[in-house]
Amino acid sequence: MIELRGVTKRYGARASVNDVSFAVAEGAFCALVGPSGSGKSTTLRMINRLIEPSAGTIRLGGEDVATIPVESLRRRIGYAIQSVGLFPHWTIADNIATVPRLLKWPEDRVRARIEELLTLVRLDPGAVRAKYPHQLSGGQQQRIGVARALAADPDVLLMDEPFGALDPITREALRLELARIHKATGKTILFVTHDVDEALQMADAIAIMRDGRLVQFGTPSDLLTKPADDFVRDFMGGSALGLKLLALERVADRLNPETVPGEAPLALDARLSEALSQMVLRRADRLPVSDDAGKPVGSIALRDLVARS
């Protein structure tokens, strides 16, 4: 869906993005991670041509973005940023309607879309529609930012640290929401973050950048088990790599059908890292597991966590 080939951005003699190539499959959730100044935001902003590359090509659904008129390209791509950038003088409804109105959608379709999106980001349309951005909390504003990015039903969503400015609890809630929205809409998402845990939790592909270069591109477990170099290993978590690997899999993946008695069974979709944490807390090497209805379905043991499935 998104394909970068040899993309470079030079400012004077310095290349802030240097010969970057990777491809994001349709419907994928790709995280672009790296330390500050690694060129990840610049890379993202070259896709919707907020920055023009010095060399290389970027294709969107097979089409070279340089050949698409810049405004119509941007109207086809959802864009959400850390500072949200809602228009303070427009109501929430008008903010969400920005791109549909630029695309001259009929007004009844715009109105229906506003309702639909507010419901999708779990805000009450009746309560927030007519409000102004400053009347909402930071988390609510970011939900509107996501709704606005999705408004014209773009195939691709570019997000530049969208949850970076939020408190950890709101942030976690919005990550879950975004994962749900991704599953529900099937959009291709390219997501910039400097937070590896955020990337591991949400992405099915991760691109790691350093000093303008792409260091490694792969699935989360690739990056954890086969880091390309020490930088990737350290960046992905150093000595905590094993724990992060456990966080990628769920109890259901390693379930042992043998049931054991015990209090507070684990859920099937609990992460393996959570299972380990519970074992340490409860001083037990085997814990019961039950399904959503609370029916015991098996157990998980310490050696199940260690063994390769």
Next chain:
Amino acid sequence: MSRRDLLRDPLLWLLPLLVFFSLGMKLLRPVFAWAFPGTVPPIYADDTFLALFLSHAALVAISSLIAALIGVGLGIVATRRWGAEFRPLLEALATIGQTFPPVAVLALAVPAFGYGPLPTMIALTLYGILPILKNTLAGLAGVPDSVRDAGTGMGLTRFELLRDVELPLAAPTILAGIRIAVIINIGTAAIGSTVGAVTLGNPIIGGLVTGKVSYVIQGALVVGLFAIVTDLLFERLDRRLRRFAARD
């Protein structure tokens, strides 16, 4: 608005007062005749106050309108990427220019344009540009980068961004500049009478020259009310423009 607020709103009695003095100064004849028995006639009579007011208002309105068009226009140019080179020059001009007293601008306009309404009009326009330009620059600079970035990223053209986002957000600041220009121009236009413009300054200047204090009072009353009422009207407009800001 409650009844109490209605009574408190000074516009509701100042505006009728302005209308009264402009149309019905004659009705005060006995008052002035009693207070200044030596002055004949007791009310300034070279022109009606309505004619003076209308001429004064037209001078201020036209000069302020031209100043607003030029000031906002220059401010927009200087904040575009292609016009950024002019920005330091325009900013310096606007700041230095405003320390120049308006009377001096008027005095300098006379040798250049002669007597009559024209030098006054030109002086008012030139002087009015400065605060409007300055505030346009400040207002556009105050638009958050994140808002610009989001707007551009969503595919607004530069013109759409200017029209739909930058100018509305800068509007309260720009309006404040226009308000300053208009209020200064109302005062300066009165002095325009010394160089041949017909304004509410005529009875004031004439009264000062001939020692008729009552004429000075009559002219000053109308000019003062004009300035206050105009300022209050701007305040209303300002409140309307800011209705989206910090009010829960």
